[in-house]
Amino acid sequence: DKGRDFEDVLNEAQSLGYAEADPTFDVEGIDAAHKLTILGSIAFGIPLQFDKTYVEGITKIEQQDVLYAEELGYRIKHVGISRKVDNGIEQRVHPTLIPERRLIANVDGVMNAVLVKSDAVGPTLYYGAGAGAEPTASAVVADIVDVVRALTTDPENRVPHLAFQHDALSDINILPIEEIETAYYLRMHAIDRPGVVADITKILGDSKISIEAILQKEPEENASCIPVIFLTQCIKEKEMNGAITKIEKLDAIDGKVIRI
Structure with missing residues (x-):
């Protein structure tokens, strides 16, 4: 969020021991997805199902996305979300725009946070x-102590590691990403000519996608295309995928649509 180059920040994190020598698990969200799978199991009493967790990394985010998000009043954070909804459980890891005034939007550097929303207490943040x-060493030692304590406790008095007894686990459906409903940030490069934004908004409207905000930038010198940014209201992923496919087919759109 300081406008620095991604590779520069990654190299610094590796040199400080915050990122692995092979950063794939960090930057692609795999490590976060492992942790989210465990947290989701503890929260909702479901079996561990890492293979059903949607995982998306941060490598496609560019510096301009960070700047545009800030201009619109948001910060981009790589988050994991496990949430129980009417038709199942959402389990997903991906970059997300969060309003800049929220506490979780201001978790920076090596700090992590877990936001829990419960029935009686409401939202609580663990930071x-x-x-x-x-x-890392503290967490590993704490896990070892927990395991030893469980081994030395009478079997009938042990608290299961995932909080629920095996026969009490629930077979609640984990939703595929296509069925999850959320809001979107879209960035595209469009030829600077009249009617292009109208064509894009028509596709979104025909797909029943409501627009929250539009940001259209001035073209750079000698550039034929301009960046156009849309924030949408909540819509299912499969509906957004269909709309993006139609937008990318417009002859006025150069390249792929970036979506967060």
Whole structure:
């Protein structure tokens, strides 16, 4: 969020021991998805189902996306979401735009946060260091202590590691990403000519996608295309996929639509 190059930030994180030598698990969201799978199991009493967790990394986000999000009053954060809805459970890891005034939008550096929304208490936030030698060692030792305590407790009095007894786990459906409803950030490069934005908004409207905000930038010198940014209201992923396919087929759109 400081406008620095991605590779520069990644190299610094690796040199400080915050990212692995092979950063794939970090930047592609796999490590976060492992943790989310465990948290979802504890929260909702479901079996561990990593293979059903949607995972998307941060490598497609560019510096301009960070700047445009800030201009619209948001920050981009890589988050994992496990949420129970009427027709199942959402389990997903991906970059997300969060309003800049929210506490979770201001979790920076090596700090991590877990936001829990419960029936009686409402939202609570748990915040602390999530990388580095000492925080990692502390977490590992705590896990070992928990395992040893469980082994030395009478079987009938043990608290299961995932909070629910095996026969009490629930077979609630984990929704595929196509069925999940959320809001979107769309960035595209369009030829600078009249009627292009109208064509895009018509496709969105025909797909029943409501627009929250539009940001259209001035073309750079000698450039034929301009960046156009849309924020949408909530819509199912499969509906958005269909609309993006139609937008990319417009002859006035150059390249792929970037979506967050």
